[in-house]
Amino acid sequence: MKTYGFGVDIGGTTCKIGLFDMSGQIIEKWEIPTNTSHAGTLILDDIASAIHTKIEEKAISLDDVQGIGLGVPGPVGKDGTVYKCINLGWDVFNVEESLAKKTGLYVKAGNDANVAALGEMWQGGAKSHQNVVMMTLGTGVGGGIILDGHIVSGTHGAGGEIGHLQMNEHEAATCGCGNKGCLEQYASATGLVRMAKKKLENDQRDSQLRQYPKFNAKNIFDAAKDNDPVAVELVEDFSSMLARAMAHIAVVVDPEVFVIGGGVSKAGDMLLEGIRRKYQEIAFHACKATTITLAKLGNDAGMYGCVRLLF
Structure with missing residues (x-):
């Protein structure tokens, strides 16, 4: 070397x-x-x-x-x-x-x-592990799968395209990839805002979110921390969708650790706790011990x- x-x-x-x-x-x-x-x-x-x-x-x-x-x-x-x-x-x-x-x-x-x-895997949140799934939650949902220390890129370079797991066959809106019901339509920053707008249209309860002319994912998590009922439900739905996707992934690649990065990961413990709770409910018994943690290297x-x- x-x-x-x-x-x-x-x-x-x-x-x-x-x-x-x-x-x-x-x-x-x-x-x-x-x-x-x-x-x-x-x-x-x-x-x-x-x-x-x-x-x-x-x-x-x-x-x-x-x-x-x-x-x-x-x-x-x-x-x-x-x-x-x-x-x-x-x-x-x-x-x-x-x-x-x-x-x-x-x-x-x-x-x-x-x-x-x-x-x-090398120097961040999954250091000392060889079997890792990373999920980056930003404008979309990105992903990377590492098995035995090697990237799984697949036949067409599409290995790890976690954001395009099909999560809802009844979705009417189209994802950027051209399909409908992809994970990133719900579990990205833009997906969370999209779900929030739809919920506020159909839910007449008071919410801090109504005071914003234009709100973002951080505003939703902040409102949830203040126990805003609409925001709390949105964060629960967001966390549940991610946990379900992770449970699907776990029975295919069985990683030691899921690492969550991207802008939405700044929500920290609130996000992690929601995902861990739901994951424990639905994960295959042999995969329940999988560690779920935050990325450490940020944009680097x-x-x-x-x-x-x-x-």
Whole structure:
């Protein structure tokens, strides 16, 4: 193992870049804009330039760099082929080969949610565990599955697409993926707000939520902490939907730990307690002891996981 590694987590707005030593310590991190113009063809050039600039600035020899780990917001095959990243403008191409040619360094790529799970396994909330399921609760629901220390990416790079578990066959609204009744329509920040608006239309009880011209998931959890009856029920429904999805996942992959990250995870103990309570009610008996905990690395999880890809 060489001395240094770079972790690059590509987002729709910025690329987060970290210089690490290969023991897992972050030396420096910074961001560059994600230039999605010209069908995203400039993104890899910008990343290559940023890395070479840092190598020169730190007087690092290329021989001391293990490589570049890359987190991509879309499905990635085992050979490094990206199967379209709509928000970057990318079509199907081999991102590992392309960036390797631009940098002269070894490149290993993975889906961004999967590498975040790998980061949490390596240095975060699931440290010391080898069988991990991570769920990221934000605008949507992302996921990553790690078994025996390895990412489960599947045949088409869609392994871990937990947000698109089919949870309600009677749902009329369409998910962003084109299907109906997906987990992220209920258990994401936007899903919780959607459920709240529907509930307030059909429920005449007083609620703090009615005072907001536009409320968000945090407002709902805050209201629940104040024992607002409508908000309490919403948080219970939200937690129950997640727990049911986790019980389904558990009987397929039987993880040691579920790690919950993303913006909604800032609700902390209120969220965890609700999920744990419902999970205990419905999980298969052999899976009831599964640990459910919060992620620890925040927005840096992807960078850590990208470096872990290089092992």
